[in-house]
Amino acid sequence: MENGERRVENGERRVESGEWRTERVEHTKSNIQREIMGSILRDKSFSFAVKILNLGEYLDSLKMYSLSNQVVKSGTSIGANIREARNAQGPKDMISKLSIALKEADETDYWLDLLNASQKISKEEYKTLKTELNEIISMLVASVKTLKLKANTPDEKQ
Numbered sequence: 476m477e478n479g480e481r482r483v484e485n486g487e488r489r490v491e492s493g494e495w496r497t498e499r500v501e502h503t504k505s506n507i508q509r510e511i512m513g514s515i516l517r518d519k520s521f522s523f524a525v526k527i528l529n530l531g532e533y534l535d536s537l538k539m540y541s542l543s544n545q546v547v548k549s550g551t552s553i554g555a556n557i558r559e560a561r562n563a564q565g566p567k568d569m570i571s572k573l574s575i576a577l578k579e580a581d582e583t584d585y586w587l588d589l590l591n592a593s594q595k596i597s598k599e600e601y602k603t604l605k606t607e608l609n610e611i612i613s614m615l616v617a618s619v620k621t622l623k624l625k626a627n628t629p630d631e632k633q
Contacts, residue, residue: 516614517561520554520576523607527551527583530596530604539595546586552579553611566626570619577615584608 527550534543556576563569587608591601 516611516618517554517557519607519611519614520557523604523611524551524554526604526607530600534590534595537595542586542590542595546583546590549579549582549586552576553583557615566622570622570626573615573619573622577612577619580608580612580615584612 527547530550531543531547534540534546553576556572556579560569560572560576563572584605587596587601587604590596591598591605596604
């Protein structure tokens with residue numbers, strides 16, 4: 476951009492003289508879908524982590540510190556790894572971060588099943604957390620599969 480110009484989100488820029496010029500902005504369908512999916516995945520995993528922290532506090536109140544620690548570590552790690560994937564150094568690094576998030580989600584699933592089986596949380600709480608976790612897992616699986624396919628195409632190899 477030249478001096479006196481200001482970028483505007485819709486792909487236009489304004490010059491000091493007051494004229495508007497439209498820039499060519501390329502948004503492919505896959506890039507837009509990737510951004511939307513990434514944003515939804517980040518938001519869902521963050522919201523889930525907040526609920527897991529609340530669950531951890533509840534388990535602490537029952538003096539179930541070890542179990543609380545396990546579910547909080549794995550449940551909050553999902554979102555942290557998804558967030559870290561945003562700054563990946565390339566497709567392989569992004570796949571690695573999202574795969575770690577998927578492993579943490581699987582571990583969290585185990586702890587939730589254990590809490591449910593031992594009747595330490597209500598059926599309603601279990602169903603709510605399990606539904607959210609399954610949505611995150613589905614999105615992670617789809618993201619990892621897509622990235623692996625793209626990483627194997629000649630244009631995307633690094």
